[in-house]
Amino acid sequence: MLKKLTLIIIILTFTIKVFAFNIIRICEKENDITIIWNVVNDTCQKFNKYEIYGRESATDNFKKIDENKSYFNNEYVHIGAGTVSNNWEYFIVAIIQCGNQKMIYSDTLNIDKNPPKKINIDSVSVKNGRVIIGWEKSKDKDTKGYIVYYVNGAMNIIIDTLIGNTNTYFTDKAIRDPRNQTFVYKVVAMDSCENLSIFSDKHNNIKLNISQNFCSKTVSLNWNRYIAWDIDSINYEILVKIEGKNKFKILYTVAGSVQDIVINNLENDTNYVFKIRARNLNNNFTSSSNELEIKTNFINTPESIYLRNVSVKSDNEIEIKWEIRQKGDIKKFNIYRGI
DSSP states (O other): OOOOOOOOOOOOOOOOOOOSBOEEEEEEETTEEEEEEOOOOOTTSOEEEEEEEEESSTTSOOEEEEEEOOTTOOEEEETTGGGTOSOOEEEEEEEEEESEEEEEEBOOEEOOOOOOOOOOEEEEEEETTEEEEEEOOOOOTTEEEEEEEEEETTEEEEEEEEESTTOOEEEEOSSOOTTTOOOEEEEEEEETTOOBOOOOOOEEOOOEEEEEETTTTEEEEEEOOOTTSOGGGEEEEEEEEETTOSOOEEEEEEETTOOEEEEOOOOTTOEEEEEEEEEETTTOOEEEOOOEEEEOOOOOOOSEEEEEEEEEEETTEEEEEEEEESOOOOOOOOOOOOO
16 A cells, blocks of 8 residues: 655745845034935836835834925935934835835945045155155045144144045145145045044155255265154165156265265266155055256366476576476466475
8 A cells, every 4th residue: 555645845935125225424524413325226107106114223213204205306404413413224115116015225324434544645745846745545535535634743634535436636826835745644534424534644745955065075965864664674775867868876885874865976066866765664655755956066176296396597597397287277376495
């Protein structure tokens, strides 16, 4: 006798709630809270209204705040809500009359209080008489842009705001001459709610000074320290080119503790252009100083001088003749007589 087997198949149905549209961001400014969402997909073209729901904290019940009957108006300002609470949460319901009334829910979001992460300045260099600041691109997707500050003593002064996450360099076109002074800069990242990251580390331009010693036939260079990098992780490259030539070449490389150098064996009556380049040994970032030009104007001393002859011309006159090899810049001759 065969037993009759009954196979019972149980089908379990799981419902996953997928939001048809999302809140993009919720920002608070001067106690007003602004909610921005993407427009709902209305395939029936029977849009009725958006309803805005909110609650003061995660432990409260949601309540209807307001409604908006404009399909393309996807922004709502909850005026003065910040005076009541800083922990508001919101969601949006789109009402569409597609056959039976259809209610489409957004996700739930709270006020964006999270600032972007601190960014790092790569370098501050001088080019064509202007200071150029470069920094790394923010890794936060919500980064709206960057604010560049000029540091004057204890004050951080805004000099520009750059909109766009990829704007990662700035040329300071203010009346600040890096050939005459050292300037300090900071940068912060700003998100779409205008939350600001903490300040970057301070960076300064390198200011090069130059002079020459006419008699010793040397050129002296000195410069200020690049403050953003540790002395042990930096070296300075002394670069030189002859005026009219395009490429600089490294003449010397010195340690981060060195801030001056004396250069000899230069050609006389020649236009040289010098600059200093700081190099971070940890990541190979570089920062260049202003360029300075100098024309060597050394004193040419005679190679040798010797007496050719001394002759008695009369009782009161002696004639002395001498010869100079490779005449130099001679101002006068001193004649000495012994007894």
